[in-house]
Amino acid sequence: MANFPTDLKYTKTHEWIRLEGDVATIGITDFAQGELSDIVYVEITAVGKTIKREEPLGTIEAVKAVSDLYSPVSGQVIEANGSLKDSPANVNKDPYGEGWMAKVKVSDPSELKSLLDSVAYAELARKSAHH
Amino acid sequence: MLKLTPFHERHLAAGGKMVDFAGYDLPVQFHGIIPEHIRVRTTVGVFDVSHMGRIEFRGSDALKFINRMTTNDASKLAVGQAQYSVFCYPDGGIVDDLVAYRLPGCYFLVVNGANNAKDTDWLREHLFGDVKMDNITDEQAQLAIQGPKAEAVMQKICSIPLSPIGFYWAAHCEVAGVKALVSRTGYTGEDGFEAYFPAASALKIWDAIFAAGKEFDIEPIGLGARDTLRMEMKMTLYGNDIDQTTNPIEAGLSWVVALDKPEGFIGSDVLKRVEAEKPARRLVCLEMQDRSIARPHYPIMVQGQPVGTVTSGTLAPSLNKGIALGYVKRQFAKAGTEVQVDIRGRSAAALIVKPPFYKHGSRKPN
Numbered sequence A: 001m002a003n004f005p006t007d008l009k010y011t012k013t014h015e016w017i018r019l020e021g022d023v024a025t026i027g028i029t030d031f032a033q034g035e036l037s038d039i040v041y042v043e044i045t046a047v048g049k050t051i052k053r054e055e056p057l058g059t060i061e062a063v064k065a066v067s068d069l070y071s072p073v074s075g076q077v078i079e080a081n082g083s084l085k086d087s088p089a090n091v092n093k094d095p096y097g098e099g100w101m102a103k104v105k106v107s108d109p110s111e112l113k114s115l116l117d118s119v120a121y122a123e124l125a126r127k128s129a130h131h
Numbered sequence B: 001m002l003k004l005t006p007f008h009e010r011h012l013a014a015g016g017k018m019v020d021f022a023g024y025d026l027p028v029q030f031h032g033i034i035p036e037h038i039r040v041r042t043t044v045g046v047f048d049v050s051h052m053g054r055i056e057f058r059g060s061d062a063l064k065f066i067n068r069m070t071t072n073d074a075s076k077l078a079v080g081q082a083q084y085s086v087f088c089y090p091d092g093g094i095v096d097d098l099v100a101y102r103l104p105g106c107y108f109l110v111v112n113g114a115n116n117a118k119d120t121d122w123l124r125e126h127l128f129g130d131v132k133m134d135n136i137t138d139e140q141a142q143l144a145i146q147g148p149k150a151e152a153v154m155q156k157i158c159s160i161p162l163s164p165i166g167f168y169w170a171a172h173c174e175v176a177g178v179k180a181l182v183s184r185t186g187y188t189g190e191d192g193f194e195a196y197f198p199a200a201s202a203l204k205i206w207d208a209i210f211a212a213g214k215e216f217d218i219e220p221i222g223l224g225a226r227d228t229l230r231m232e233m234k235m236t237l238y239g240n241d242i243d244q245t246t247n248p249i250e251a252g253l254s255w256v257v258a259l260d261k262p263e264g265f266i267g268s269d270v271l272k273r274v275e276a277e278k279p280a281r282r283l284v285c286l287e288m289q290d291r292s293i294a295r296p297h298y299p300i301m302v303q304g305q306p307v308g309t310v311t312s313g314t315l316a317p318s319l320n321k322g323i324a325l326g327y328v329k330r331q332f333a334k335a336g337t338e339v340q341v342d343i344r345g346r347s348a349a350a351l352i353v354k355p356p357f358y359k360h361g362s363r364k365p366n
Helices: A030-036 A109-114 A118-129 B008-013 B033-042 B062-069 B113-125 B150-157 B199-212 B223-232 B268-277
Strands: A015-020 A023-028 A039-044 A056-062 A066-070 A075-080 A102-106 B017-021 B024-029 B045-048 B053-058 B082-088 B094-103 B106-111 B132-135 B140-146 B170-175 B178-183 B192-198 B281-288 B299-302 B305-316 B321-329 B338-343 B346-353
Touching: A015 A109, A023 A030, A030 A118, A039 A075, A056 A102, A102 A109, B008 B024, B008 B199, B024 B223, B033 B045, B033 B223, B045 B199, B053 B062, B053 B113, B062 B106, B082 B113, B094 B113, B094 B170, B094 B178, B106 B113, B113 B132, B140 B150, B140 B199, B150 B192, B150 B199, B178 B199, B192 B199, B223 B305, B223 B321, B281 B305, B281 B338, B305 B338
Parallel strands: none
Antiparallel strands: A015 A023, A023 A102, A039 A056, A056 A066, A075 A102, B017 B024, B045 B140, B053 B106, B053 B132, B082 B094, B094 B106, B140 B192, B170 B178, B178 B192, B281 B321, B281 B346, B299 B305, B299 B338, B305 B321, B338 B346
């Protein structure tokens, strides 16, 4: 079964976010990596840009499909996880650790309040799995 | 309501991620498309292809009928031999692709699951003379056992020696004590077999194959790896690379189009003209020059002008490279031509290459 740490916040589009100070680390959930499977390429196109919440940070290529990564918060994109270039499978193996995708300097931390907690997200994932 | 194949409980037990495919609840993958793909390339894997349509033809006009409906020359089939073939519409568009077997007392066609009903209607509308047609899809189960160790596995449980069965030949025998038809065919580029047997004995055969293959780490393989394996060989997929808007000449399937059949076939007049005038476009192999992955419907460009469209694309697990199939205008179809694929607004370099992408398959054509 997919795992959803309780210290993270989640989006309906299957991203997770961890806030430390004013910097948020963002990736895709364990459920999302399982659905996409076999991730081969993560391209964060928004590095250096200031973006609004729900705007795309980049794209995730899996063997069978491509999908967008959306920012759960507004702010400046300060970093992409360069190690994924050589090890994209880390997203599948360790979605909340080595598989993180981007860091955003958050402009309005109160935006996190409207995100899902792990219980609400687990319910969403459960429903998505039995569409 | 989704149909279930006789192996459904085995797929669930093996952790299959199930999807609707051709109206059946089938596994798209078990533990990952890439490892499953590599399993087939290195040892052996098993595909549940029970969703394929299976249709038998009996009667004194069966050969004449098959030869009218399909593009390849079925009169060349010896008993026990099979051929890849295509059904066309009168305008040369493709109804479906198929494998035709000549068996003792009947012809046996295996068609795409998603086209089974359409094909059956199409064939029934055109029946003539002494031909009895039976769709036996639901009575039978079908497995594909593919990979360099496929023969070693199947030999343990087959009642006859398999090594004399050549590529695209078939024989009746017992598999795990169950009467079955076994052919050296597949959709992977590896050596391997397809086995057809009564649905009621399906689990007995499944379990015997997995027991026999244990020493080779045999695994069930999902539809995801089936797609990446066929793409590496430039084997076309109906609905992606071929359909009613494409003809077999432009799709690179001239080798199964017998334009010299004396009585012709449905579509032969148009296809003769296409062959004589050369098709306006051709299905080509594209190798991406960076990490990009082309997907169906992405435009293929040369110097900013559209010259074609991608029909299939993936990361090729054996090559660790993006590969794609697509149609381009004939003047751009030569191997070595540099093109670009429009990947969601970004231009990615691609090279047209000769098929197949993967050149080390264990399949040994006769």
